[in-house]
Amino acid sequence: MAIVFRDVTCPPLDEINAVAPAGAIIGLVGEDAAGVRLLLRLAAGLEKPLRGEIIAPASRRYIGPLDPLNLSPVQALLLDHALACHDAVVRTRAAIGLETLRRNGAAILLASHEESLLEALSDEIWWVHEGRLAARGDPQEMLDRYRRHVAARVRAWGESVTVALTPSLRRGNGRARLLSLETLGAEGRPTMVWQSGEPVSVRVTVRYEQPVEDPVIGIMIRTRVGFEVYGTNTELEKVKLGPCRAGQILRVTFSFPCHLCPQQYTLTAASHDPDGVWHDWLEDAVAFTVTDTRYTAGVANLRAQVRVETPSEDAQAR
Numbered sequence: 343m344a345i346v347f348r349d350v351t352c353p354p355l356d357e358i359n360a361v362a363p364a365g366a367i368i369g370l371v372g373e374d375a376a377g378v379r380l381l382l383r384l385a386a387g388l389e390k391p392l393r394g395e396i397i398a399p400a401s402r403r404y405i406g407p408l409d410p411l412n413l414s415p416v417q418a419l420l421l422d423h424a425l426a427c428h429d430a431v432v433r434t435r436a437a438i439g440l441e442t443l444r445r446n447g448a449a450i451l452l453a454s455h456e457e458s459l460l461e462a463l464s465d466e467i468w469w470v471h472e473g474r475l476a477a478r479g480d481p482q483e484m485l486d487r488y489r490r491h492v493a494a495r496v497r498a499w500g501e502s503v504t505v506a507l508t509p510s511l512r513r514g515n516g517r518a519r520l521l522s523l524e525t526l527g528a529e530g531r532p533t534m535v536w537q538s539g540e541p542v543s544v545r546v547t548v549r550y551e552q553p554v555e556d557p558v559i560g561i562m563i564r565t566r567v568g569f570e571v572y573g574t575n576t577e578l579e580k581v582k583l584g585p586c587r588a589g590q591i592l593r594v595t596f597s598f599p600c601h602l603c604p605q606q607y608t609l610t611a612a613s614h615d616p617d618g619v620w621h622d623w624l625e626d627a628v629a630f631t632v633t634d635t636r637y638t639a640g641v642a643n644l645r646a647q648v649r650v651e652t653p654s655e656d657a658q659a660r
Contacts, residue, residue, distance in 0.1 A: 345449045347361070368449075369466070386404035406423070426456070557621065
């Protein structure tokens with residue numbers, strides 16, 4: 343028997359209209375405050391809607407994150423992140439159990455933040471956003487849309503956070519002092535989150551405490567485990583900065599496309615002489631994150647274009 347939501351309102355849920363068919367696994371995605379858990383509890387009969395109607399089988403079971411994983415026969419099964427705490431063996435057994443229930447006609451709602459799990463098990467995905475059913479449909483298509491939403495949300499959050507300089511090591515002879523080190527997004531605003539593929543910048547602000555004839559300012563991007571990804575400086579880019587007088591402030595901006603894979607990175611910056619004598623060196627001074635709407639392995643996101651050809655029979659014979 344199906345689970346039917348008719349104009350269901352129970353804050354934060356608002357006017358939910360949907361049907362989870364018998365013999366189907368419906369994956370649920372959404373942010374923590376979207377109302378996914380409440381939707382499951384309503385379907386299980388553990389909560390009552392303020393308005394609207396829920397039609398569900400009499401035989402139904404709600405399983406929360408810490409509840410025993412009971413997959414015995416039932417007509418409606420509501421899984422609230424029920425596999426999150428289990429190992430690979432238990433998950434594999436559970437997948438087999440869920441498939442058995444599905445084949446026997448159970449209506450199953452499966453909430454999870456693990457996209458690979460949802461893609462593997464779900465016949466359809468419902469995306470719940472701010473209390474409404476934002477979209478529903480093919481698992482891969484819905485998860486792609488949800489990833490884009492998450493990337494945009496994280497990007498917006500990154501612009502709201504003030505990043506302090508927290509170098510793992512600071513060294514130099516004191517002839518200059520790095521005042522700020524900023525990661526800028528495509529619109530030139532400070533952010534600690536870059537979107538892979540967008541044009542970005544690193545802005546270094548330095549005050550010279552003593553006269554410096556020919557200063558060099560440089561940056562280095564590393565992965566969080568210390569792998570050097572990219573580094574450059576004003577000397578390499580053929581930009582001359584000096585001479586600088588005592589008290590003078592320079593702001594240098596390095597701009598480039600963010601061809602990095604999604605993960606965490608650190609940023610090092612320094613002012614030094616051409617012979618490498620440091621004025622001020624801030625090691626891993628700022629941490630930032632790169633997001634994307636899809637998984638990419640490695641560090642460099644080269645965004646490959648794929649072409650497939652079928653050789654003619656003559657070419658294959660040769």
